[in-house]
Amino acid sequence: MASIGIIGFLFSLIAFIIPLVLIIFILIWIHQIKVNSENQVKQNNEIIKLLEELNNK
Secondary structure, X not given: OHHHHHHXXXXXXXXXXXXXXXXXXXXXHHHHHHHHHHHHHHXXXXXXXXXXXXXXX
């Protein structure tokens, strides 16, 4: 009977850890998207500046 309790405890622990890991993964993914978006905005601004300089020549 003790082994059934241990197995139940392990299933409960796994059921708690999997969503926690998924939440951490999703938060890291969202942070990377934010950083990449900021870089994209900087690059777009540089491209616009260069195109305006080229257009003014």
